Amino acid sequence: MRIIVSEIPQEGLEKEFELPVTLEEGGAGHTAHVKMRAVRFGTRVIVDGRAEMGVSMSCSRCLKEFPHRLETDFRDEYLPFTVATGGGEHELKADEMDTGFYADDEIDVNELIKEQLLLVVPMKRLCVSECRGLCPICGTDLNQGECGCAAEEPDPRFAKLSGLKERLKK
Ligand SMILES: [Zn+2]
Numbered sequence: 001m002r003i004i005v006s007e008i009p010q011e012g013l014e015k016e017f018e019l020p021v022t023l024e025e026g027g028a029g030h031t032a033h034v035k036m037r038a039v040r041f042g043t044r045v046i047v048d049g050r051a052e053m054g055v056s057m058s059c060s061r062c063l064k065e066f067p068h069r070l071e072t073d074f075r076d077e078y079l080p081f082t083v084a085t086g087g088g089e090h091e092l093k094a095d096e097m098d099t100g101f102y103a104d105d106e107i108d109v110n111e112l113i114k115e116q117l118l119l120v121v122p123m124k125r126l127c128v129s130e131c132r133g134l135c136p137i138c139g140t141d142l143n144q145g146e147c148g149c150a151a152e153e154p155d156p157r158f159a160k161l162s163g164l165k166e167r168l169k170k
């Protein structure tokens, strides 16, 4: 979405649009739904809104694909490039707002919105918070039922070995 700064009306500009996003290089494309508002204060523009995107992820524990909804509220500030580099005319504030720059009266909001969606991708991707994962021995999905591996007697050869270890310790 491109915004022409000089065309932002006094009361602000509201936009609703679809934004194509790829979460990882070479990965599947997704479409984010974005609702935003741009307000202009001289040459400074504040863009805020909300982006939502439905994605499919694979569970870190059981590897199953599951749907997940990424949602983020954003509030970005845009400054003309010349002001930002104009030797201390404008002090960049270290507040919580992300700052972008624009040139030629035109703002492209897509990159900052994409970045913010990437930030809400969970590090730990679980299909359900209590996912039991796969049995490390036989690979059974333990959410579907027990496989019996854990209940089995330890291998007698290992039992002997650990007995040997015990003796070596003494
Ligand atoms: Zn899972």
Ligand SMILES: [Zn+2]
Residues within 6 Å of the ligand: 135, 136, 137, 138, 139, 140, 147, 148, 149, 150
């Ligand atoms: Zn098993």
